[in-house]
Amino acid sequence: MGSKDQAGGAASSGGGFFSSFAAGVRSWGTAVHKSVNGLLGYEGLEVINPDGGTDDAEEEALRGRWKQEDRDSYWKMMHKYIGSDVTSLVTLPVIIFEPMTMLQKMAELMEYCELLDKADESEDPCMRMAYASAWAVSVYFAYQRTWKPFNPILGETYEMVNHQGITFLAEQVSHHPPMGVAHCENEHFTYDITSKLKTKFLGNSLEVYPVGRTRVTLKKSGVVLDLVPPPTKVNNLIFGRTWVDSPGEMVMTNLTTGDKAVLYFQPCGWFGAGRYEVDGYVYSAEEEPKIMITGKWNTFMSCQPCDQEGEPIPGTELKEIWRIAPTPQNDKYQYTHFAHKINSFDTAPKKLLPSDSRLRPDRYALEKGDMSKSGAEKSRLEEQQRAEKRTREAKGEQFTPRWFNLTDVVAPTPWGELEIYEYNGKYTEHRAAIDGSSVGDETDVTSIKFNPWQYGNSSSS
Template sequence: MWSRTRKKPKKYRTRRWEVGGHRGHLAYPATRPATTRLALLDLPRLPFFSRGRLRDFSSSSSSSTRLDSPPTEIFLPPPRRDIARAMGSKDGSGAASSGGGGGFFSSIAAGVRSLGTAVHKSVNGLVGYEGLEVINPDGGTEDAEAEALRGRWKQEDRDSYWKMMHKYIGADVTSLVTLPVIIFEPMTMLQKMAELMEYCELLDKADECEDPYMRMAYASAWAVSVYFAYQRTWKPFNPILGETYEMVNHQGISFIAEQVSHHPPMGAAHCENAHFTYDITSKLKTKFLGNSLEVYPLGRTRVSLKKSGVKLELVPPLTKVNNLIFGRTWVDSPGEMVLTNLTTGDKVVLLFQPCGWFGAGRYEVDGYVYSAAEEPKIMITGKWNQSMSCQPCDQEGDPLPGTELKEIWRVAPTPPNDKYQYTHFAHKINSFDTAPKKLLASDSRLRPDRYALEKGDMSKSGSEKSRLEEQQRAEKRTREAKGEQFTPRWFNRTDEIAPTPWGELEVYEYNGKYTEHRAAIDSSSVADDDTDVTSIEFNPWQYSSSSSQ
């Protein structure tokens, strides 16, 4: 039985700390009474307080409060010492020194109480938010309020947009709201699906690996790697029904994605090279919470490794976009990722740590490769924005003697000061260098609104976005008048309804026609014509009359 309540194999947990240039690990019992465990979840993670301090938090009618900086000395106990002593004095009997009469915990408690009062006074009127200042989740030293003021939103835009959006609190806004292009990036959701292929060489390694547990470690590192790209806070364009995205010239893959449904928005993709095949049906589900948005990855992702014949299924955690309208926008993905070997029953369970106070725990990922008998075999740890490492472990989850952590993935260097925080691979996705010969006219690269935004023409991007959306509505009216249904070109809808943690999913499967289409073009004598692909008119339309409107 796989669940969060299952007893953890490790007897003791550790958390990294850094104070004054010194680093170490804090060890504490892994098993605690439920009441203690719940209480600890509500407390800031103290060893990380050295990363930053609480900004002055005030409203127009309240005085500012400041949390004292952490003590210069933190006692780090040996393993098997209770966490209460870890936070106490050096003899384990008193409060930690804080430079004040009340001790470190007293200082924290007072600061938190004052913070709660300030928050209550600041947000008692939702429309204004004038008194709400910004806390930097990264725990940096820069002025977070000034950072927010340098953002993409002007104050009048924030106010008007909030007045429009507050009525949608608690609703799924996936297709309810028309959003301004000012919050978009020049990429569609279909292209975003292709970003998972940046480090697909990890799947190649998994296919070549003879060790079944290391195979799972490589595959899970591949699944984690895309989250570095997912931390971007810009919104991708929703694809038009029938829109496609093709990609070649990367690690020998052939990638095709298609928008197969408009209401609800659904995309399907297929990717293949000499080592693996990848198939996904994706239907995002969202919940608008006022100044944040929860995104539930309602989908099914499967990978087949060709050499071993192993089939893998991935269930990712949800994603939360914080400070959506007010404050500095940032993304977190708290929860569990589960990668299951459908052939053998082995699993990888990774916990994405939620971002705590001052960025504590943000990016951290920890977990194990488990055998079908639920025994831990390999420990996996790292940060989804930096690297992942693994190490063989015993049945208690402790590293095996004589073994060392092995790095299995690291983020590639990124372009400095990129406007949209794109990686080099993200730029390749937008580039025609990764487009195949005879690119489909329905390809996302050809969208005029996306292309205009990429060139910095926001006004044209907005007008083209509105025009495409109206054409899509015209298509729907024509389809309904004819009594017809939209039929995807490269994927077929099946009768299968797949259960997911966030609801049921209609499954689309790849029909193989794109492989035949691409083989015919590659063998054609006209495959090497000199047509300028940028001159091709974007045309995902089912009816020819729509493309001329």
């Protein structure tokens, strides 16, 4: 595509001096890389500072959230998994966790859902795609956090209301492999996703492949949009400053008309070169570029009409269509204001389901800063989940999600096939009955005991 070609051309241009300088930097970097990891006793582990600066490489290698003894112990435990999918293989320490679950992380895509409202209201089909693709990019600011969310318990849910008129529901429908499903709706759109992550552990980094299917239906026009995001790489998991990058193409396709938005996420280069940059085009069904899109996934996105060569049309202006909202300063987990709303009960509906992520005792203890209790509760929940599985197998039963149904559809993705779940509508009926009730709910939601269990507390015995 055009943006990738332009990026490649920029990288290869410059001639003799730049090429010599780049080669020198690479040689110097290789030498530092080998000396630092050789000093630590771990060969082949990448240590870089993506934000540049003049930090000493050895000092950078020793920086991070780990104490020396914790890091060494964790490395001894993890090195045998190099090359493996560790999505659900390993019990991880809470020191690397944030007080949020993967179901809540799925809900973060709704922070700037007003962009989907604008897409629905737009009469221009190309601008419709520009707004929708900017919405898809907007979540990457939140996804750059380096803390790991909790894996949801099978049957766990997350509900969210009181944001842009939406009702959001997610449910964990599989434990091995981990799969979450979500449905969201307001007056302008419906959003449905079946999500299954596939990982590859590389020693000091982790590649994450989003094996999932995302569908957005815009209600006014009736068009259906399909999203394929790029993979993500978490760098310096154990040694050095942890950072996240998502190099590659994001493709959003209008399945109704054939229009398409293709955006290229630039990989982070030496000293942070190219990090955050996103460029691409909205193409017509005839594959002609119509709108140029450019920006940075951590700051803003803009667009401008273009000609068939991908060049801006004279007399038109670059229009900003999304900008990041102000964020809290020095937040421990780099949370946005919206992330804090996701964790709060302010966005919880009346009579919250007892399976809701907010109620998890390990998540709540970590949020309150009690890491010891969080670790103990996490172990207890994981053991109870294993007990549930033993009970289910003894009864010869299968887990059945409450709010979503498994379909016969198996969808291809760039990283493997995916079984598709669909929203069954029962939650809409459940919520309507509660919201229509004249009886007030005076229950203190923080006192509700977390209960996603299929067999109740007997499974823990």
